[in-house]
Amino acid sequence: MNRFSFARLIALLRKETIQVMRDSMTLRMIIAIPIMQLFLFGYAINSDPKHLPAGLLSVDASKYERTIAAALNNSGYYNLQQIRTEQEADEGLARGDLMFVVEIPPGFDRAVDRGENPSVLIDADATDPSAIGNAVSALNSVLADFNRDLPPIHQALPQTPATNFVVHARYNPEQLTVLNIVPGLIVIVLTFSTLFVTTLAITRERERGTMENLLAMPVRPIEVMIAKIIPYVFIGYVQVGLILVASVVFFDLPVRGSLPLLLGALGLFIASNLALGVTFSTIASNQMQAVQLAQFTLMPSFMLSGFMFPFRGMPVWAQVFGNLIPTTHAMRIVRGMLLKGNGWNEIASDVWPMAAFTVAVIVFAVWRYRETLD
Amino acid sequence: MNDLVIDVRDLSRSFGDLKVVEGLSLQVARGEICGFLGANGSGKTTTIRMLCGLLAPDGGSGTCIGYDILRQAHDIRRQVGYMTQRFSLYDDLTVFENLDFVAAVFEMPNRRAAVAEMIERMGLGDRRDQLAGQLSGGWKQRLALSACVLHGPKLLLLDEPTAGVDVKARREFWDLIHDMAVDGLTTLVSTHYMDEAERCSRIVYLAQGRIVVQGGAAAVIGGSGLVTFEATGEGIDAAARRLRGAPGVEAAGVFGRALHIAGMDRTALQAAVRAEGDGLEWREVEPRLEDVFIHMLSVEEARR
Numbered sequence: 001m002n003r004f005s006f007a008r009l010i011a012l013l014r015k016e017t018i019q020v021m022r023d024s025m026t027l028r029m030i031i032a033i034p035i036m037q038l039f040l041f042g043y044a045i046n047s048d049p050k051h052l053p054a055g056l057l058s059v060d061a062s063k064y065e066r067t068i069a070a071a072l073n074n075s076g077y078y079n080l081q082q083i084r085t086e087q088e089a090d091e092g093l094a095r096g097d098l099m100f101v102v103e104i105p106p107g108f109d110r111a112v113d114r115g116e117n118p119s120v121l122i123d124a125d126a127t128d129p130s131a132i133g134n135a136v137s138a139l140n141s142v143l144a145d146f147n148r149d150l151p152p153i154h155q156a157l158p159q160t161p162a163t164n165f166v167v168h169a170r171y172n173p174e175q176l177t178v179l180n181i182v183p184g185l186i187v188i189v190l191t192f193s194t195l196f197v198t199t200l201a202i203t204r205e206r207e208r209g210t211m212e213n214l215l216a217m218p219v220r221p222i223e224v225m226i227a228k229i230i231p232y233v234f235i236g237y238v239q240v241g242l243i244l245v246a247s248v249v250f251f252d253l254p255v256r257g258s259l260p261l262l263l264g265a266l267g268l269f270i271a272s273n274l275a276l277g278v279t280f281s282t283i284a285s286n287q288m289q290a291v292q293l294a295q296f297t298l299m300p301s302f303m304l305s306g307f308m309f310p311f312r313g314m315p316v317w318a319q320v321f322g323n324l325i326p327t328t329h330a331m332r333i334v335r336g337m338l339l340k341g342n343g344w345n346e347i348a349s350d351v352w353p354m355a356a357f358t359v360a361v362i363v364f365a366v367w368r369y370r371e372t373l374d
Numbered sequence: 375m376n377d378l379v380i381d382v383r384d385l386s387r388s389f390g391d392l393k394v395v396e397g398l399s400l401q402v403a404r405g406e407i408c409g410f411l412g413a414n415g416s417g418k419t420t421t422i423r424m425l426c427g428l429l430a431p432d433g434g435s436g437t438c439i440g441y442d443i444l445r446q447a448h449d450i451r452r453q454v455g456y457m458t459q460r461f462s463l464y465d466d467l468t469v470f471e472n473l474d475f476v477a478a479v480f481e482m483p484n485r486r487a488a489v490a491e492m493i494e495r496m497g498l499g500d501r502r503d504q505l506a507g508q509l510s511g512g513w514k515q516r517l518a519l520s521a522c523v524l525h526g527p528k529l530l531l532l533d534e535p536t537a538g539v540d541v542k543a544r545r546e547f548w549d550l551i552h553d554m555a556v557d558g559l560t561t562l563v564s565t566h567y568m569d570e571a572e573r574c575s576r577i578v579y580l581a582q583g584r585i586v587v588q589g590g591a592a593a594v595i596g597g598s599g600l601v602t603f604e605a606t607g608e609g610i611d612a613a614a615r616r617l618r619g620a621p622g623v624e625a626a627g628v629f630g631r632a633l634h635i636a637g638m639d640r641t642a643l644q645a646a647v648r649a650e651g652d653g654l655e656w657r658e659v660e661p662r663l664e665d666v667f668i669h670m671l672s673v674e675e676a677r678r
Binding site: 208209210211212213215216217218219 | 426451452454458461462463464476480
């Protein structure tokens with residue numbers, strides 16, 4: 001008769017506890033990462049981004065312009081800076097340095113004084129509609145403030161507003177959220193599929209015992225790394241192709257930029273993820289750890305890259321953190337190239353960080369890779 | 375380059391506080407088949423790994439195929455064939471693909487031809503396109519040997535190559551090693567099998583990371599000072615049980631139809647035999663290698 005034995009249960013429990021305690025890596029991850037994520041996402045995510053960078057474009061200095069600027073700044077949503085030319089405005093929007101351009105028409109003061117109700121044109125970067133939504137809504141109260149601050153003569157005629165705002169949603173005129181989501185999804189799906197495959201690469205060798213043989217052969221670490229990365233770059237491209245075609249067919253996604261340049265940039269992005277995977281693989285001592293490491297990277301890629309929530313809405317430290325992640329840069333490149341038709345000049349500032357990331361990660365992996373069994 | 379393929383002095387290696395190899399010096403000449411023996415955990419695998427540069431020694435120095443083991447591990451790897459204890463080729467590759475991979479990693483000229491020749495020579499032809507993971511133990515071992523001699527190494531380091539392999543496959547395996555030794559290939563092979571140890575030109579016995587005895591099989595037996603008696607007749611099993619605890623008897627066992635007892639003290643052993651009475655027919659025999667090793671193992675245990 002085999003009855004339940006408490007002593008046996010205790011023995012098993014003790015054994016399991018010892019094993020868990022000895023796996024300090026997993027232990028630290030189990031405890032630290034959820035707490036980190038709690039803080040990170042709890043504070044970082046803000047669907048009501050404020051202090052958005054905006055350019056104030058005006059030809060002649062005017063007194064009302066200053067009133068509008070002050071009202072916009074006071075609304076908390078705009079962070080105005082003076083710009084001089086149309087070109088500066090367009091470039092700023094394309095690069096993402098500016099979310100808005102507020103254009104005061106020439107002769108604005110006179111038109112207001114004559115009661116002609118002139119329009120203030122606001123160009124908004126609508127690639128991520130949720131990022132600008134509240135800022136646009138705030139324009140009504142800005143308008144009210146402006147009217148209140150006008151000289152008494154205008155106050156006598158309240159029924160005719162002195163000015164109005166014309167918002168021009170650039171790049172995504174219908175402000176379709178799908179146009180923002182789909183390019184982002186391309187990047188997220190790629191992150192998912194590429195990070196995991198190489199994460200298992202080296203730990204698998206170690207667990208199957210093939211590592212010893214591999215080490216006994218005249219192979220160099222960098223060879224092992226690159227050999228593990230390259231095949232998946234191709235697989236990544238197949239995925240890119242499928243997603244792009246599907247997006248164009250089913251979501252009417254525009255492809256406004258150069259396709260070869262887009263594919264080139266995505267290739268770099270894929271490589272950066274694979275390299276990160278290989279690096280995890282050299283750090284982790286078994287496949288379980290490797291997978292956990294990869295999962296904990298996925299969450300910030302989701303949350304802090306500007307995929308789920310507007311990047312501008314995050315506090316500065318979170319933006320700095322987000323900028324370290326290749327997904328963030330790939331997100332900007334893909335959105336910029338597909339929706340804004342950006343070219344090399346606009347995406348260069350996002351390509352370098354990815355390239356630097358990839359190189360740094362590979363260097364680290366090679367350094368970590370042991371050529372002996374020590 | 376002198377004729378010593380392996381020439382290392384005072385090698386030592388610890389894992390944490392555990393000294394696995396201590397002050398090990400070993401010289402192996404070209405064409406020798408050197409058998410590496412010792413209990414589990416005596417440092418055989420660690421020594422082999424240090425010789426091919428997979429583990430860095432904590433102390434000691436020396437050369438392997440004329441290359442410094444501390445600084446020229448890469449050169450050593452090119453000319454050594456290392457067969458790991460556990461099958462370490464890729465289960466998800468076929469026999470051919472595995473060999474082709476090895477040949478390619480070693481950048482062999484005429485790779486295809488070399489692989490084809492090896493498959494032919496090892497009789498792997500029928501299994502050429504089978505996944506390595508699906509091979510039986512004997513075939514896996516044959517594949518592993520093929521992979522480690524493929525690039526024409528000057529030294530073979532075989533770590534318990536025949537563990538779990540049937541008798542015939544083992545015999546064939548050793549025939550191959552002897553054939554290659556004729557061509558000047560040097561082999562260092564660790565094993566637990568006595569018949570295999572007897573086929574080595576030299577035996578090196580390790581205990582707790584140190585070499586205890588080395589030399590040819592006959593010299594090892596002669597140098598042990600062990601005395602053995604053999605008995606035949608009715609009731610040897612019962613006699614074995616009685617004798618196992620008797621003074622002076624270190625080991626008593628039945629092999630086939632004979633009872634074998636061994637000990638260091640001839641007088642005590644003879645007394646034990648006399649005490650058994652006339653039921654069995656006794657005679658003194660030459661100790662076998664196995665007796666010597668069991669003796670050394672028990673000495674080692676007693677010391678611990």
